[in-house]
Amino acid sequence: MCQTRATGSDDQRTLKTKVVDVLTEMPAQDEGHFKKLMEEMLMLGEPGILMLTDMLQPPGEEDDSRVRFAISGLAKYVTSTGYEDGRELFNSSLMNAIEKNENDYIRSFLLSQLQFSGTGNVVPSLGKFLTHDFLCEPAVQVLVSIKSPESEEELLKALGKSSGANQITLVKALGDLGSIKALDEIKKLAVSEQIELRKVSLYALANSGTPDGEKILFEAANKTGFQYEQTGATQSYMLFIKRTGEAGEKKAVERMCHYLMDHAPSNIRSQALSLLIIFKGDEGDQCGERNAPVY
Numbered sequence: 699m700c701q702t703r704a705t706g707s708d709d710q711r712t713l714k715t716k717v718v719d720v721l722t723e724m725p726a727q728d729e730g731h732f733k734k735l736m737e738e739m740l741m742l743g744e745p746g747i748l749m750l751t752d753m754l755q756p757p758g759e760e761d762d763s764r765v766r767f768a769i770s771g772l773a774k775y776v777t778s779t780g781y782e783d784g785r786e787l788f789n790s791s792l793m794n795a796i797e798k799n800e801n802d803y804i805r806s807f808l809l810s811q812l813q814f815s816g817t818g819n820v821v822p823s824l825g826k827f828l829t830h831d832f833l834c835e836p837a838v839q840v841l842v843s844i845k846s847p848e849s850e851e852e853l854l855k856a857l858g859k860s861s862g863a864n865q866i867t868l869v870k871a872l873g874d875l876g877s878i879k880a881l882d883e884i885k886k887l888a889v890s891e892q893i894e895l896r897k898v899s900l901y902a903l904a905n906s907g908t909p910d911g912e913k914i915l916f917e918a919a920n921k922t923g924f925q926y927e928q929t930g931a932t933q934s935y936m937l938f939i940k941r942t943g944e945a946g947e948k949k950a951v952e953r954m955c956h957y958l959m960d961h962a963p964s965n966i967r968s969q970a971l972s973l974l975i976i977f978k979g980d981e982g983d984q985c986g987e988r989n990a991p992v993y
Contacts, residue, residue, distance in 0.1 A: 716742055717749050724764040726771070736775040739768065740784050744791045747772070751795035754804045766807070773811040785815055793823050802832045809836035813843045821848045828856035834864045838871045850877055857883060866898050873902030876941075881910055888914050893928050900934040907941030909950070916954075924962035932962075936969055943977035951977045 720739050726732035739746060750769060755762040776785035792812060796805050809827070812820060813836075821844060827837035834856075841849040850872070857868045857880065869887060872880040880902065888899035888911075900918055903911030915938050918931035926932060935954075943951040951973060958970035 713742060713745055714749060717746055717753075721750075721753075721764045721768060724767045724771075732771060733775075735768070736771055739772060740776075740787070744787060744794070747788060747791035748795055751792070751799070751804075751808065754799075754807065756801050756803050769808075769811055773814040776815050785817065786819060789815055789817060789820050793820055797823075805833060806836045809833065809840055812840045816840045816844050818844060818846050818848060820844075821846065821852060825852045825855065828852065828868065829859055829864065831864070835867050838867050842871050842874050845875060850875055850879060853877070854880055866895050869895065869902050870898040873898060873905045876905050876907065877902070878906055878908055881906060881908060885911065885914060888918070897929045897934075900929060900931055901937070904934040904938035905941060907938065907945050909942075909947075911938065912950075924958065924966045932966060936966070936973070939970075939973050943973060948977055 716738070720735050723731070723735055726735055739750070742749075750765060753762060753765045754769075755765075772788055775781070776788045789812065792808050792815075796808050799805050799808070821841065824837045824840055827833040830837070838853065841852055853868055853872050853875070854877070857865070857872065860868050865887075869880075869884060872884065877884075884899050884902045887895055888903055890896045890899065896918075900915060903915055915931070915935045918929065919935035922929075922931050924932050924935075939951055939954050942954070955970040955974040959967045959974075962970065
């Protein structure tokens, strides 16, 4: 009997059936079952992954928990050693899904999965989301998780065009990366009248560990009497001392810690002594420089 060639719609039905078959078994019963389902999904390639992402629903609509289990499972599974090709396939598919989907909640979910699987290949495509009011935060988190020079460059480019909540998000991210390139811009923001922006800027200066930020950090903390308050100036100054010690600058640590031990409240004095012991060892209980920093 003569057989006809399957039509495009027949092929699509077959693909959909395979995707649905995987979903009916989600969530997986055990590790072996999970691996089997993930392998089956990857075998369907980008068309199968895109069909899966097309099944996502905005919050409050149909239950899509099995779909989200499958996508989240893939995001983690492809990071296993030996799955480099599968990882790039998954990332490329998710970026295509993000581009074509018009629902920001769904796009945000897909971006959140790239925090696990994202590689340098997705970085150039993320820049456009850094000026988006809703998608800036999840896109920034992907760039921070990748931690590449290219990630830093995308964040820096966006910072100059940002304001409000996005600006705060970008400064915090550059701080998380310990960015040195952002210092000139962040030093300006560290004296902002906006408390939250000042807070993340002081943190970013501190986490960079560069001496360029010491004057601003000291003055901000000293102005509060080395007390805890909304801008976190004292916490940032303590973080800066820690980063300075990690960079091997023991003399600078000694100078800053001894000053705090003479002038700060008891809880900060205790923290300063602890840092001094960590970075100076047995020398920590000896007399050192006790004068205020001179700038």
